[in-house]
Structure formats: structure tokens, C-alpha cells
Amino acid sequence: MKLVAIVGTNADFSYNRKLLEYMKWHFRRAAEIEVLEVKQLPPFNEDLPYSEQTEVWRFNNKINNADGVIIATPEYDHSIPAALKSGLEWLSYKHKTMKEKPVMIVGVSYGTQGTSRAQQQLRQMLLSPDLNSNVLPGNEVLIGNAAKTFDKNGFVTDIKVVHNLEDSFAAFNRFVKSNMRYLEEGDDNMTEPHISSEAKVQFRTGSLKVKEIQQIFNTLPFEIDFIDDTDHFAYYSDKPNREHVRHPSEIGESVEECHPPKALPAVKAIMDSFKLGTKDHVERCLPLNGHKVWINYYAVRDENGRYLGTMEFTGNVGHLVNLVKDGKFDGFPDATSGASKHDDDSEATGPVASESADATTGASEHDEENEDKTE
């Protein structure tokens, strides 16, 4: 189970942050909890250009890919802090990130009420139509007297508080799992092939069983992502140790949803050129996860040239680079240098071959810092 936990304050020192760090540790066997900060987000403002809000996009993405959300809210003036409210406004704006997300609310306050009034308001906000979350009913975690709650190692000192947290978390665990089951049942048709994995597919050049096709894609030393001709993320190969970690829940996302806003214009430009037929291939070299990663975008077409989608072909070429460095290819005949040039960038030819520029240059303009989903 993958959860994200939102620290509901921008303060440098926060008991609510401490509480989430404690929960991350205490419930580590049941869930992988990633703690997120709202202070990284700009204050919500409708006049800010949404397409430039990379942090908001990242925040949305993390929550999208989580099975559930824990929110730790302080209480400011009997409500939640503006910094947390601002984060929720971003989450409800343009996308419906919180829609049907299981949410657990916890809170620590300095006084004795333990954020009870802030939690009441937060529940009402989460149930509003633009957020529309599945808030865990009952199970209140209201921790007062913050200054006495934690010892110097961050452990909760009061056994009653520990039990309250454990009971509530167990309820949340069941709540999230029933939500996941519900989603999985809805997804069944998507994850299971429609036909038997023994069924054979006949190609002009031979035939393969469905399960062979699946495993061939998964065994390729390069990972594959495929965006279909309606610009939706349709498939990725389940290669072990992918450079771009994907999740089945992302299948069906539009190109807008699965790229950071800043990278989107470049991605769309590539796809537009593929659709028009002005390019068939774009490549990029990127440092990713400490690897030398080579990314290739190919236009996939039917035999009549009609665009079927874009294939992203990504792999760590560190080993190849080392082979070249070690001289493993030295002394090989450099097969007809003129011809090889043509082979390598066949896409540089066109109706007016002399004018068409190197089709690969566009790629380097791509904003690498925003490479999707990887950080």
C-alpha cells in the first residue's frame, strides 16, 4: 500500500510534521508513506499561469499515484492553516486529484482540543464537490498538548495516543484496501488480456502467442511506452528496473496529464510532427537515475503511413558507451561512411531532402529538468 502524507503547515518546526514522521516509521510494515510539504507550493491564485506550476503538477502526480492520503492539520483560528488550504485549492483546480481518494485526518495542537475544530472544517472541505474525497468516517485522531507528545527521538510517549493512532490506522488500512479492490475490479478488463494468453496472433512474418508478445516486450533491454493516436497513454512494457517508473493507474491518462506542463509544448510539437509526417524519429540523451539514458521517440504508422501512435523507447546505454570507450569496436571497417550517415538519420530526408534539417535537434531543446515521472 502506497500512501502520501501531507504536512498541513509551512512552519519550519511542526508537531504535525513530527506526527507524520512517527506514523511513517510506526506503520512501515503496513504501508510505504511518503511525506509531502505544502510549503513547496506557491500560494493559490487563479491568475497564476497554471502551465508553469511544475511543483503543483508534481504534487498532483504524487497524490494521483498514491492509494490514499493522510493529512496532518494544525489548527489556526479554529480552522486549517492557509498554507494547507492553498494546497487543497490547487488540488481541486483544473484536475480532480482528490476525487474518491481515501483520506485520513490527524492533527496535533498546542492546546487541549487537538485541532478538533480545524478537522471539522477540513472534513467539510474534503466533501465539497471539487475535492470529493472519501474521508475515513469516525476514527478521530485529536492530539492535544503537543509539547508533551513526543520524546527526543520522535516517539509518541503516551500509550493511549499510540493505541488511538493504531486503531485509526488499522481502520484506514481496511478503508484503503476496500477502495483498491473496488478500483481493481473496475480495472480487470484493462489489465487482463481480452483473449486467452495462449491465443496466437498471426503476422505476415510469423505468429506469436499473446503471452509471448507480452514477455518479448518485457524482456527487451529497452523499455517501451506507447501513446495511441488519441494522445492517451495506452501501454508500457513491464521491464524490470525501468528508468521511467510507471503505474497501471496511469494507463488511459491524456498526454496533458502524464507530462509536466513545462515539458508539454515540446512533447506536443514532436507528436504534431509525427502526425503530419514531417518527422519519424526524435532522440535525446539524458542523465537519469545516475545512468546514461538514451530516449527515442518513434512515430508508429500503418503501411499507408497513417499515424498509429508514438513509441518511446528508453534504455540505459552506459554499457554500450563503455564498450566503445574500451575499444571493443576499434579497427572495425567503417562501412562506407557516406551510406551510414544516411542510414542513421533517414528521417532527415523528405520531399525536399536538402532543406530538411536534422530531425533530432528538437530533442535537445526539451526541458530536461522536467522529464516526466522520474524524480
Added chain:
Amino acid sequence: MKIEAIVGSNKRLSYNRKLLQFMKNHFTGDEIHINEIKDFPMFNENYPDGEKDHDPELVTELAERIEAADAVIIGCPEYNHSVPSALKSVIEWLSYRIHPLHGKPIMIVGASIHPQGSSRSQTHLREILDSPGVFAEVFPGNEFFLGTAKTAFDEDGELINQGTVGFLEQCFEGFKKFATEIDDFNGVK
């Protein structure tokens, strides 16, 4: 009466601003000054970067104007059935080191593009203004919310529906009476 009005929206085009501007122009017998919150920094205990004992200038200036005023009006939008963060942030500043709203008579009005017209955010705002750190005197009853705000104003910024104008006048008169009583009680003037 000297009144400080606060636009609870940080948007360039705000119906709550329009509503307060209408009130300013309509109630000419009183002096209504409109305050914008768009440039206020987000409330942070450690503003700016760990410094402990100083508020942003915009906050202290607003606080001074509020102290000098007889009453306050807040134009409150509704975001997610509650108060927008931009407005909540200003209230946090005004309840942290300084407390200029303490004992101050406040009238809440609100506009929304939906029919319910900020009714739920006004309820939250009342709870917030009632909390001990703020301790304002919120005008009870008389909830003025303007629903379907997109079609509520004409080109000159006048409220089209005369029934709405009449109700607003009635609320405002009641508020001034309330504010005078509160200020008398608190020994103001």
C-alpha cells in the same frame, strides 16, 4: 462611519470586489475604504526565513487602518465550501503577533458564481472570526450572500435586482447600529 472593507479574493476579476465597490458607491453617507490582499505573503510563523518578531509591512499597515476604523466589512468568496486561503492567510497574520480585529465589529458579505452564494464559507468565516486569537464581534444573523454573481451586476457595477439592494441596505443599517453599540460598549469614541 469609517469602515475598512477587505476584498477576500486575490483575483484580478473578483465579484466580491465588485460587491464591495458597489457598497462603497452606494452608501455615500459612510466612508468605506477598500483593501486588497493580493500582494500579502502567505502566513508563515517563520516569516521571512526564521525571523521571529516582525510582520510584513502590508500587514502592519492594514492593522493600523483597522485600528483607526469604526468597523470592518469582509467580502468572502467560497473555495471548496470554505474560506479562500488568501483571505485565511491575512486573518492569520491579524491573529498572530498583533490582534487588530479584537472587539472590532465585522460584517460578512459574500458573492459566488453558484446559486448558494458563499453561504458555507461564511459559516466557516464566522467560526474563524469567533476564535480566541481573532476575537472579533461578528454581526449576527443578517447573512448577505450574492449567488450567481456573474449576472448580478450591470455594466456600471450596479446590482441589478432591487430586492437585493433593499436587503443589503437593511443589513448595512442593522450593522451600523450593531457597530455603534459594540464600539460604545468597548469604550471607542
